[in-house]
Amino acid sequence: MTHEASHRLFLQASRVIPGGVNSPVRAFRSVGGEPIFYERAKGSRVWDVDGAEYVDFVASWGPMILGHAPEEVLDAVRAQLAKGTSYGAPCEAEVLMAEAVVDCVPSIEMVRMVSSGTEATMSAIRLARGATGRDKFIKFDGNYHGHSDALLVAAGSGLVTLGIPSTPGVTRGAAQDTIVLPYNDLESVARTLEQQGREVAAIIVEPIAGNMGVVPPRPGFLQGLRELCDSHGVLLIFDEVISGFRVALGGAQELYGVTPDLTTLGKIIGGGFPVGAFGGKREIMEQLAPIGPVYQAGTLSGNPVAMVAGLALIEALRRPGVYDELDRKGARLASGICHAAEAAGVAACCTRVGSMSCMFFTSEDVRDWATASTADTTRYGAFFRGMLDRGFLLAPSQFEATFVGLAHSDEDIDAAVEAAREVLKGV
Numbered sequence: 001m002t003h004e005a006s007h008r009l010f011l012q013a014s015r016v017i018p019g020g021v022n023s024p025v026r027a028f029r030s031v032g033g034e035p036i037f038y039e040r041a042k043g044s045r046v047w048d049v050d051g052a053e054y055v056d057f058v059a060s061w062g063p064m065i066l067g068h069a070p071e072e073v074l075d076a077v078r079a080q081l082a083k084g085t086s087y088g089a090p091c092e093a094e095v096l097m098a099e100a101v102v103d104c105v106p107s108i109e110m111v112r113m114v115s116s117g118t119e120a121t122m123s124a125i126r127l128a129r130g131a132t133g134r135d136k137f138i139k140f141d142g143n144y145h146g147h148s149d150a151l152l153v154a155a156g157s158g159l160v161t162l163g164i165p166s167t168p169g170v171t172r173g174a175a176q177d178t179i180v181l182p183y184n185d186l187e188s189v190a191r192t193l194e195q196q197g198r199e200v201a202a203i204i205v206e207p208i209a210g211n212m213g214v215v216p217p218r219p220g221f222l223q224g225l226r227e228l229c230d231s232h233g234v235l236l237i238f239d240e241v242i243s244g245f246r247v248a249l250g251g252a253q254e255l256y257g258v259t260p261d262l263t264t265l266g267k268i269i270g271g272g273f274p275v276g277a278f279g280g281k282r283e284i285m286e287q288l289a290p291i292g293p294v295y296q297a298g299t300l301s302g303n304p305v306a307m308v309a310g311l312a313l314i315e316a317l318r319r320p321g322v323y324d325e326l327d328r329k330g331a332r333l334a335s336g337i338c339h340a341a342e343a344a345g346v347a348a349c350c351t352r353v354g355s356m357s358c359m360f361f362t363s364e365d366v367r368d369w370a371t372a373s374t375a376d377t378t379r380y381g382a383f384f385r386g387m388l389d390r391g392f393l394l395a396p397s398q399f400e401a402t403f404v405g406l407a408h409s410d411e412d413i414d415a416a417v418e419a420a421r422e423v424l425k426g427v
């Protein structure tokens, strides 16, 4: 399989786009080789600019839960395009989207649309600070919430790990109020809140971590966060940009029965268009401009094309049995690949929640970033390239999720498992 056309485009792109990509993880830098450039996508498949066909398990990092270019989304978008592409004024589609989100997500009584997950989490943090009058917040090592300054913070050293900027350009001032703790470690949260709970506005958490690979919450972790927040007057924010509408219609909060104060959403609710959202309790959301003092805004927030696309996708997900089918397909793929690793004698830790899964090349029981980061990323890179050469697209990083969607047939899944069986013998 040659990638000549991708190579030419990559050289061309690299002259005018930093790293040749508009988002770093697409550059294949952690798996080796050059990125392939997509020509088109439909259902469970994508085709690259060299004409090669792949079964796609990246799913645009989550949104393509129905598969690529589903007809119901295309039909809704075509109808909207004839009526205009952006208004900068309220329209009915925004109201219908807000009502759908409120109807589906247990914690959300009011919601504000934005244009990315980053905007959603950045806004939720500001709102939590404004609503509580407190500055600090807690996040977890290995959780990714987009690239706003206060969230681009690594775990510092010392007992209470006050954040340190994880990238140039983020000032110490921007990072100083971010506390970074180990995921799944309730003790560290309790200790931190005992010491400085009165200064902490919120805890933001991926209720199912999807950005260090897939790391499910340990039993009691989310409920424990809820109880600690209640006892210290701290707001609980579930970042469900990945898990929202992915693991259940009501996301991880429905699956685990824990209700946050605020929820951030993205990916799936945009139906493939740039959309994010944040929502929660009415008394908190009513702190937002124009009726409250906390400012937040966006030119393309609630864009009508994106709204009708997201609505069409959400309506498709409301059909009976959808999440049982997604769980069945997710289990078929994850267990198949995990058994293939076992048969090949490859040390692996396999995790899955519904249709999102991961295989870590480590013998550790992965529960947080410290254990996830023991994974052999060189081996993962060899696995990724072996699967790519056989026509199967996995995430170009060990620390991402593999996504199965409704468009993946059992034949697609079984073929991927067979390919994994071959590749794992040689990594």
Ligand code: KE4
Pocket (backbone or CB within 6 Å): 023, 024, 025, 026, 061, 115, 116, 117, 118, 119, 121, 144, 145, 146, 147, 206, 210, 211, 239, 240, 241, 242, 266, 267, 276, 400
């Ligand atoms: P965006 O700003 O990329 O739309 O969303 C940021 C974000 C927020 N919260 C969670 C839990 C997320 O997973 C993300 C973004 N996810 C990554 C992949 N895991 C996006 C892919 C990329 O960065 O290109």
